[in-house]
Each structure stands twice: as structure tokens, then as C-alpha cells.
Amino acid sequence: MIYAKNTIQYKCEATQKKQKKKHLSPKKHKETDFFIADIFNNITFQDDIASMEHPLFALKAGDTKTRKYEHNNFSITIAPHQNYGMATIHDKDIWIYCISKLMQAIYEEKEISRTIHFTIYDYLITTNRGVDGRYYEKAKDALDRLSSTYITTNIETDKIREARGFGLIDAWRIVEEKDGRMVRVSVTLPDWLYRSVTSNQVLTISPDYFRLRKPLDRRIYELARKHCGSQKEWKIGLELLLKKTGSSQKLKVFRWSIKSLVTTNELPDYNVAYDLENDIVIFTQKHKLVDINSKTVFF
Secondary structure, three states: OOOOOOEEOOHHHHHHOOOOOOOEOOOOOOOOHHHHOOOOOOOOOEEEHHHHHOOOOEOOOOOOOOEEEEEOOEEEEEEOEOOOEOOEOOOHHHHHHHHHHHHHHHHOOOOOOOEEEEEHHHHHHHOOOOOOHHHHHHHHHHHHHHHHOEEEEOOEEOOEEOOEEEEOOOEEEEEEOOOOOEEEEEEEOOHHHHHHHHOOOEEEOOHHHHHEOOHHHHHHHHHHHHHOOOOOEEEEEHHHHHHHHOOOOOHHHHHHHHHHHHHHOOOOOEEEEEEOOOOEEEEEEOOOEEEEOOEEEEO
């Protein structure tokens, strides 16, 4: 699809380069595994709008540098634990899983609270991870980073704006069997996030989000989903998009990252085009989005 004379989708480059690394990882589990796991039969995956808009999560592991971000009168300071490092966007999968479980309970008119209970196995299956011991330990490490990464912000949720600080999760607990296997998990969400979810400030996201290999791709998908939404297209300057991702890449490197996404066209739900002349990135829907009873459905 061509938007302007010098808008390039670089598809010809894909045929010239042999086996360029894909942006999507393969599906790790058979469809039958999802019937075993206690996952979502009635609703889809949900992400909260505020964290889709603002870069609360690191795009690389081991980041221990405090970051500040300001945009449109909103300010965020993210302070990681010096031992654990900042929570990453892959750690955010636990957030998304908890939000989706909470939305499922609301949909089914069950009693809800800020504390979400689930099994490690279900979480690993649902988010396209392996299920051996390594992944159990990685989930535990992610919980450590989420609870120890401290956010100070004046982000507005449910029409309330307040300057406050909080961990990305308030508390977590893992129940282990006698043989040391981690089985059940309890995660308590911060009041700020809980208020956002219960006021329906969430958006449906594609299950293929969990298959995106690169942290930057996940962040770009969040922004495309938030801003393009059910619109026909969303255009944004390359430099502003870089700022909104929270990436530390140089603009030149970021431009090649966008070109790679354009080439593979593997970003879930959205086509990506790059207007070379104006340095603008254009997102358009791959699927039709329809709002039904305040829920967004993908076709």
C-alpha cells in the first residue's frame, strides 16, 4: 500500500535478503494445551490504556538507571531496584495476564479484588512461554522486578489525577509444593492500576503480542493499538514515535527498526508503512475493529 510518492514498504528488500530474522516467534503450545490451562473463554487479552500510552517498562534487561519521561503535562519517574533492575516489557506480561483475569471476573459478574490468583503453568502456557523449570524461575524474577520498580507519576486514571508513587505490583506470593515446584501465585495490583481496570480503561490486544520477540516491537504495537484503535490509520513522526517508545536507540538505528517491521509486516493487527520523504510512520488496520458493549473485537 503506497501513501505518498516516497513512502516505502521495503517488501522488495525482503526477497533480496535471505531468511531475515522474523519478528514473531513460533507458537510453543498446541491448541489443546489451552483447554487444559485456566484461561479466557469469554473475553480476550486486555491491557490498560495508561501503560500503553506511557513507557513504564524497560526495553532491555538489567537497566538500573532512573528514567524521567514528560509528555502533554504528564510526568513519570521510573526508579529501578539496583539489584533486580527495572521491570521489562516482557515482565509486563504478568500485568496483562492479571488484568485479563480481572476483566474475565468482571465479565462473569464474580467478586473481584486487587489480588489475582492463578497458576504459574497457566501463565506460561497463555503467554507463549516454555514450561520447564527455567521459565518458572524467570517468572519469579519478573515478580521481583515488578514489585521493586518504583513509579512516581501524575497519570490520570478514572478521571482522577494525583501525584503519587507506587510499585508496579504491591505484593506477590508463590505457594510451592514439597518438592519445591512453584504452583500457585497471588499478585496484588496497585490501587492505581486496579482503578484503571475497573473503570474499563483497557483495550483488547492480540494474542500474537506474546509472540513478538523484540521489546521494541511490543512497545510499538502498544502505541499502534492505543492510537490507531478502530481508526483507519494513525500517522506519527519518527522522532516523536521514538520518544513515546521510551527507547534509548539513536534515531538512525530506530529508523532501521521501523524499516524491518515494514519489511516483514509481522506486527499483529496493523500494517506499518514508512514515509521516507516526511519521516512519518503510518499504521493501518489489518483487521476490522468493532466495538460491542464497550468491548473491542477483532475480525
